[in-house]
Amino acid sequence: MADSKPAAYRAPVAPALVASTADGIRPNAKLIALLSLGHFVVDLNQGSLPAVLPFLKSAHQLSYAAVATIVLAANVAGSIVQPLFGYFADQTARRWMLPLSVLLTGVGFSLMGLAPGYGALLALVVVMGLGVAAYHPEAYKTATNVAGERKATALSWFSLGGNVGVALGPPVITVLVSGLGLAGSLGLLAPTVVAAALLLAVLPALSRSAAPRAAAAAAARGVNMPRAMALLILVVTIRSWTGLGFTTFVPFYYIDVLGADPRLVGPLLFVFLGAGAAATVVAGPLADRWGARAFMQWVLLAALPFGVLFLLARGVLAFVMLGLFGALLTSSFSVSVVLGQAYLPRNAGMASGLIVGFAIGAGGLGVTALGWVADRYGLPAALWISTLMLLLAFVATRFLPAPSVHEAR
Secondary structure (H helix, E strand, O other): OOOHHHHHHOOOHHHHHHHHHHHHHOOOHHHHHHHHHHHHHHHHHHHHHHHHHHHHHHHHOOOHHHHHHHHHHHHHHHHHOHHHHHHHHHHOOOOOHHHHHHHHHHHHHHHHHHOOOHHHHHHHHHHHHHHHHHHHHHHHHHHHHOOOOOHHHHHHHHHHHHHHHHHHHHHHHHHHHHHHOHHHHHHHHHHHHHHHHHHHHOHHHHHHHHHHHHHHHHHHOOOOOHHHHHHHHHHHHHHHHHHHHHHHHHHHHHHHHOOOOHHHHHHHHHHHHHHHHHHHHHHHHHHHHHOHHHHHHHHHHHHHHHHHHHHHOOOHHHHHHHHHHHHHHHHOHHHHHHHHHHHOOOOHHHHHHHHHHHHHHHHHHHHHHHHHHHHHHOHHHHHHHHHHHHHHHHHHHOOOOOOOOHHHO
């Protein structure tokens, strides 16, 4: 009898409990890295489209209206329909969509250089867009399930892959097509096949790792907050409007207004997008410490003065201001997904699709309005509107309520 109590304390239950607790806290870094690699390849292909459009326009003798239709098709297929894939992701885990969507994105884009005509080109754009739309909700939900308790930090690393892919897409495809002609687009098949094969190989591990964590998380989930989600979508739409306004019109501003060398466009966009990619990694731990809602409320306001200073500065200082503006603006990317999942805790896939797809795609529609402003009042006016829109976003964030789950406060 005297030994019975110590024996009970030495039972193997305690280590199992400790391991289970630690497993719930620590993110699965290897799986998140592979998901980030898939994200990188998907957005590398998607991010290459704007840079290849001038080559496609020349090769197929397209009008600007036809080029705009290509962009519209990519936007609708890749962004607007993402909530539909998010709905499917919430019904049941479809991990097989991860390697398949990477493959669809890469095949759709890489074959554009061989398209025999405009109809085939549009069809390939839609294939690429559907791959993009299918990957993001499933991957964000899977990454959240294997992220442990530090969700903003884990998703910032996952988002880093996509942001780096978007930043590297234009220079990579420009080098390939400039050196090899339009057939150089086939060069992006190599990273596509590698990423798809790696994700296919880890499908069993993804399912095993995500299932128990998802089941445990389900028990702690709160109630959906659709009104809060609608307000967050408005904030992300405005942020997207600002970001796309800069990526679209800053190159023309430098060339047509400031008379800069066209070769400066590549470095300009890389500074803006590259700084944003790096900032997502810094933002995650800060959002975990301060709370995603508090981070969203202040980071967009913090970005505003750097956008203003960019428009007033010249030379190297303008590059520095553009980089800081891009860093602060984009840093809230993964944080907004975490907050969206907190507002729709029972529909994490739908939340990811609404933020990464619908809200960003809807923000792209605002660029059309900015184009109208640029035609009538000049490019500086369009950029000033893009910058000052952040004031509206800040006001909207002040009405964001506290989510029903503690992780995003």
